Amino acid sequence: MAIKKPIVISVLVFAIILLSNFTETNPYFTITEKDVAFEVPKGFPAPTYTFANNKPTPAGFTLGRRLFYDPILSKDSSTSCASCHQRIAAFAHIDHTLSHGISGLIGKRNVPPLQNLAWGQSFMWDGGVNHLEIQPLTPMANPIEMASDIGDVIRKLKRNPYYREAFKEAFGDTLISSERMLKAMAQFTGLMVSANSRYDKFMRHEDTLTQFELNGLVIFREKCAKCHREPLFTDESYKSSGLYPDSTLNDPGRELITGRIKDENTFKVPSLRNVAMTYPYMHDGRFRTLEQVLDHYSKGDYYMLNVTPELLATRDMNDLEKKEVIAFLKTLTDKTFLYDRRFADPTYH
């Protein structure tokens, strides 16, 4: 035993050195003033969330990032925001049809990507949340997502030396409150801006698209852009995409929030930015590929409740046209955003 002690100690010291290299002290994770400057990209409309009462700072953003990646926000400290929102999938969840929460519980909806949230007028597939700052309370309280009690989370944060220091750095004193926690998280999620795909560069005359992709863009503008409106690729409205309701999930969509029959089977028009990375698709993840999505629209065998005329215009694309639209959709992949070091997991080692 006596011989093993020094080995254990040196392994520990080595592990600590290794760990510290990969945490916020590593320059890769260091956030500067420049990193938190919020700029409206060229051609984008004015954002909904303006950071007016929550100016991003390096310390605030760093705190928000840590919270996003920390399972401490869930009841049994098992599930972080990032366990469902994966960076490489533009913060959607690759390959999971429905979300997986605490204790392996399966949710009722597909995890949407997180991007350009500062332009969001309401969130979730049904628009049940209308402010970016309060949005995290929903997954935290949801019994099948993080199942925690906000008071509990604040108590856990107060006991944690890292957070005592991080809240002080971000807000000037040691008070740890839910309001401050939510503000820091909104600094992190609000700065997730995707505006540098090949499509964006094409629009700024910095890059070209192939003729095939351009053909796709023309069809897209004719058949899809009324709902998936450029440059955000959503018009922030709730529409039916003609999907037959899933009889197991029985999800009424927007009607759940408004109680209005005219909202039954309507869902938020999702942005199509980074769509090649965010499979599976639709609120219930029923389509695995973009080909299946395009088949759905071109076949036009719609469940007609609350279908609008724009949807009917998508019908009858031939195979070539479908391929061209898909080629165009792939130009919306934004590697600058997907590999942005600011959004990487600071606790990764």
Ligand code: HEC
């Ligand atoms: C168990 C998986 C899971 C966890 C954990 C989770 N989310 Fe989500 N998130 C989802 C799902 C599913 C939706 C869609 C919910 C709906 O439509 O009802 C969603 C929606 C969102 C949205 C709305 C996006 C939009 O465009 O409408 C935001 C923002 C978000 N989550 C942020 C977070 C944050 C911040 C956390 C951590 C506090 C978190 N999520 C934790 C699965 C999860």
Ligand code: HEC
């Ligand atoms: C009437 C409005 C409307 C039109 C027109 C429309 N969409 Fe959609 N789209 C939606 C809605 C609403 C959803 C979400 C439906 C759901 O999940 O139930 C959606 C979902 C999608 C998705 C899945 C995105 C994701 O993250 O899950 C893709 C891809 C898509 N549409 C592509 C297209 C293409 C390509 C066209 C043109 C051929 C098109 N849409 C036309 C409203 C529309």
